[in-house]
Amino acid sequence: MCHVMQSPPGAETVIDGRRYLYFAGTGYLGLQGDPEVLRAACEAMGRYGLASATSRSGLGTTPPLLDAEAQASAFFQTPAAFYFASGYAGNQILVRTLEGTFDAVFVDELSHYSVFDAARQSGLPPIPFHHCDPESLAAALHRGLRPAQRPLVMTDGVFSVLGHIPPLPDYCRVLAEYPGAAIIVDDAHGAGVLGAAGRGTLDYFGLAAASHGEETSVAPDLGQIAITPARKYVRLSSLTEQAGQAGKPDVHDYLSCRGSDPSSTRTDLLDGLAIRPAGTRLFFSATLSKALGGFGGILPLDHGLLKRVRAKSHHYQGASAPPVPVAAASAKALEIVRTRPELRGKLAQNVRAVRDGLRRLGLAIDDTPVPIVPLCLGTAENMQRIHRQLAADGIMVPYMPAYSGLGPAGALRLAVFATHTPAMIAQLLDALSRALG
Numbered sequence: 001m002c003h004v005m006q007s008p009p010g011a012e013t014v015i016d017g018r019r020y021l022y023f024a025g026t027g028y029l030g031l032q033g034d035p036e037v038l039r040a041a042c043e044a045m046g047r048y049g050l051a052s053a054t055s056r057s058g059l060g061t062t063p064p065l066l067d068a069e070a071q072a073s074a075f076f077q078t079p080a081a082f083y084f085a086s087g088y089a090g091n092q093i094l095v096r097t098l099e100g101t102f103d104a105v106f107v108d109e110l111s112h113y114s115v116f117d118a119a120r121q122s123g124l125p126p127i128p129f130h131h132c133d134p135e136s137l138a139a140a141l142h143r144g145l146r147p148a149q150r151p152l153v154m155t156d157g158v159f160s161v162l163g164h165i166p167p168l169p170d171y172c173r174v175l176a177e178y179p180g181a182a183i184i185v186d187d188a189h190g191a192g193v194l195g196a197a198g199r200g201t202l203d204y205f206g207l208a209a210a211s212h213g214e215e216t217s218v219a220p221d222l223g224q225i226a227i228t229p230a231r232k233y234v235r236l237s238s239l240t241e242q243a244g245q246a247g248k249p250d251v252h253d254y255l256s257c258r259g260s261d262p263s264s265t266r267t268d269l270l271d272g273l274a275i276r277p278a279g280t281r282l283f284f285s286a287t288l289s290k291a292l293g294g295f296g297g298i299l300p301l302d303h304g305l306l307k308r309v310r311a312k313s314h315h316y317q318g319a320s321a322p323p324v325p326v327a328a329a330s331a332k333a334l335e336i337v338r339t340r341p342e343l344r345g346k347l348a349q350n351v352r353a354v355r356d357g358l359r360r361l362g363l364a365i366d367d368t369p370v371p372i373v374p375l376c377l378g379t380a381e382n383m384q385r386i387h388r389q390l391a392a393d394g395i396m397v398p399y400m401p402a403y404s405g406l407g408p409a410g411a412l413r414l415a416v417f418a419t420h421t422p423a424m425i426a427q428l429l430d431a432l433s434r435a436l437g
Ligand SMILES: Cc1ncc(COP(=O)(O)O)c(C=O)c1O
Pocket: 086, 087, 088, 089, 112, 114, 156, 160, 186, 188, 189, 287, 288, 289, 296, 297
C-alpha cells in the first residue's frame, strides 16, 4: 500500500488523512514546513519561474541557485560549493571527477545504494570491507592492492538506518601507508547534524578543515584531534564465517558495540604518532533534502575541485539545474541552520531524551548524537505488530522490511527531530512501553 503524506513532514504530519506524531523520515531540523523557507520558494518562483530549462553550462544558472551555493559554502566553510538536482548523484559526481586518481575502490559493506552505484561507475569492482571496521579495511587494502596502487575508500558518514558513524580517523591511520589514497564520505545524514558547527561527520571528527578535496593540501594534525571513544561494531557473524558459514551481512550483526563504555563522556586523543594523512584526500557529498531543509545534492569543495567537477562529471553540462523554488528554499534553509545553532542544540537534547528513554525501557541503545535510532525487536511480524500498535496510538515509526544494510527481518527506524516537544517524546515512550508489553 502506498501511503500519502498530506502535510509538510514535521513533528506532526498528516498521512492518509490522519495526523500523527511523526518519528520518521529525515527532516531532522524540522525545516521542511518552515514559513520562511516556504515564503522564499514562492517569492523566487514568482520572480524567476519554475526552472531555467537548461543546464548550468548554458544559461541555467539563476540567482537563487547562486544563493544556495553561497549559503552552502558559508555553512560548510569551504571556498565553493556545487549544487545539483539529486543528492543521490553526489557520490557518482565525485567518483567521476576523481577518475584516474585511484586504482581500486573499497566500500563499507553496509553502505547506501548510492555509494555502491557510484563505486561501480568507476568501472572497478567494489571491494567490500566489514562495516565500520578499520582492521577489515586494512586487510582488504593489503589483499586488494599491488605496490604503488592508490585506494579509494567509500562509506556513509552516518548510516541511514543503523545510525552508525564510521571511525574515519582510524581509516586515515590505516591509509597513511598508501600514498595518494582518498576517502569519499556520503554525508547525507550527517550534514546539518553532527559536529560542533553541524557541518557533518568530518566536522564531528575535527577533519572538516581537511575536506575541501585539494589533493596537496590535506595535512590535518590528527594528533591534536579530540574524538569520542571509538566504537567498534561487533560483527557477530564473523565467528560463524570463520567456521565456514559465511552469510550476507545483516543489520542484526552490528547492533552490539564493543571497545567503549557507551555511557562514557570521555574523549580520547588519537595517539597520532603513526598517522601521516598528508596525501589522504578527503571528500564528502551531502544532500540538502534532509536535515538541511531544502532539496538537492551539494558538494562543498574548493575552486580547483569545482573546476574539475564541472569539466568531468557531466552534471554541469548535461543536467537541468535545480528548480528555482527549490534552490531558493534551500538557500533560506541553509541560512537558518547556520545562523540559528539553537536548532541543532534542540535536536541534540531531543536525541539524548529519546535514547535515554529507550534505555529506561530496557532496550540496548548506543549513546550517540545521531537522530536515527534503529529498533530491531525480534521477528518481522513482531516489529510490524509494534508499528501497527504505535500507529493506532497516533505515532508513526516506520517498519522498514528492506533497505541497504538491513537483514531479512528489517527494522523499525525511529527518527528524532528538533521540533519534537518533551510531551511528544513522553507520548512516544509511553506508547512504545505498552507495545513492548
Ligand atoms: C546515505 C544516503 N545517501 C544518499 C541519499 C540520496 O539523497 P537524496 O534523497 O537527496 O537524493 C540518501 C537518501 O535518500 C541516503 O540515505
